[in-house]
Amino acid sequence: MRVAIFGASGATGSLLTRRCVKGGHHVTVLVRSREFPYFAGHVCVVHGSVFDPLAVADTVRAADVVFSTLGARSLRREDVLERAVPLIVQAMQETATTHKPVRRIIVLGSAGALPDSLDFQPAWRRWIVQKIIYKTVLKWPVASQVFQYKALSTSGLDWTMVMPPMLTNGPLRGRCCVDGDALPLNATHISRADVAAFMFQQINSPQWIRKGVYISY
Numbered sequence: 001m002r003v004a005i006f007g008a009s010g011a012t013g014s015l016l017t018r019r020c021v022k023g024g025h026h027v028t029v030l031v032r033s034r035e036f037p038y039f040a041g042h043v044c045v046v047h048g049s050v051f052d053p054l055a056v057a058d059t060v061r062a063a064d065v066v067f068s069t070l071g072a073r074s075l076r077r078e079d080v081l082e083r084a085v086p087l088i089v090q091a092m093q094e095t096a097t098t099h100k101p102v103r104r105i106i107v108l109g110s111a112g113a114l115p116d117s118l119d120f121q122p123a124w125r126r127w128i129v130q131k132i133i134y135k136t137v138l139k140w141p142v143a144s145q146v147f148q149y150k151a152l153s154t155s156g157l158d159w160t161m162v163m164p165p166m167l168t169n170g171p172l173r174g175r176c177c178v179d180g181d182a183l184p185l186n187a188t189h190i191s192r193a194d195v196a197a198f199m200f201q202q203i204n205s206p207q208w209i210r211k212g213v214y215i216s217y
């Protein structure tokens, strides 16, 4: 398959890119850095900004599946998703009348994107996370993920938003809890390796199309 990846230079994106390359897919990545030393000769690299509509359109053109693991590099307000996701959606929508519409998009979101994400958690944990953490340290990342969810769910595309709690750099376990309604009870973290594996599996699965899905240990 032809796979386009935004965020391939990031911690989760590089793991996902590796999986796609090893899976024998034809991979195109958009990176802003001049240097993209990974997988030389195995990926097609578009150098540019995710805020440039032409670079974004070049990247998604002819893709069977689009992935995004984009995110801000800090906890400050950066508006990366607010600026990039509409351009990716628009570039995909503009292929609708071509002989090969690009409809499938699988993105890395976060559990903070939806207000009912913590419904299965104990009340004390819900209170701390929603009343304190989401209003202070994670204020801008959460706002960006809320935005991303709205942009995808109104896009008309075949989207899936994978919504984990805290990410770690731990090893691949190869198994996790999956729930379409809310984070599993006592879910606290999951490794980027397992997130990348789950996102990769969605290439061939219709189960979570047009849905958000929570994953965690």
Ligand SMILES: NC(=O)c1ccc[n+]([C@@H]2O[C@H](COP(=O)([O-])OP(=O)(O)OC[C@H]3O[C@@H](n4cnc5c(N)ncnc54)[C@H](OP(=O)(O)O)[C@@H]3O)[C@@H](O)[C@H]2O)c1
Binding pocket: 006, 007, 008, 009, 010, 011, 012, 013, 031, 032, 033, 049, 050, 051, 069, 070, 071, 072, 073, 080, 108, 109, 110, 111, 141, 164, 165, 166, 167, 168, 192
């Ligand atoms: N950290 C957590 O615990 C956690 C939990 C749940 C969900 N998430 C979500 O997971 C996502 C990714 O996490 P991660 O740890 O894999 O992220 P990361 O390592 O910080 O990677 C972010 C990617 O986005 C790209 N990017 C950022 N700003 C950009 C810009 N202005 N233009 C072009 N590309 C830009 C980076 O490119 P460069 O290499 O060029 O900077 C990089 O490829 C984020 O959306 C985050 O909200 C994180």
